[in-house]
Amino acid sequence: MLGLSLTRVEADQWIALRSHFGIEGFYCRSGIEGVHEKGGVEGRIDYFRRNHFVPVPEVASLGELNEAVEQSDRQDDTRRIGALPRAVAEHFALEQPLLMPLP
Structure with a gap:
């Protein structure tokens, strides 16, 4: 530079x-x-x-879209990334206590 x-x-x-x-x-x-x-x-x-x-996604309402997103999120919770020993939800469970509460 x-x-x-x-x-x-x-x-x-x-x-x-x-x-x-x-x-x-x-x-x-x-x-x-x-x-x-x-x-x-x-x-x-x-x-x-x-x-x-x-x-x-084809949805009729924002509520239906939100439900589709939640369903996809729950499905993704079981996924393992590469060779990591835990699923996505298991990693989040370890990290969640370290997060600050929402205001």
């Missing part, structure tokens, strides 16, 4: 959301140094989208 100093400007809506939920902002490093940091999370979101929302 040419000695450029990158500064991050957060959107007001993001600042409000972070403040409301007590989230500490963490940002991936830019460029080649941070290329490995984003893929894991984005890959999991994309996996869920491809496997549960492609093709787009």
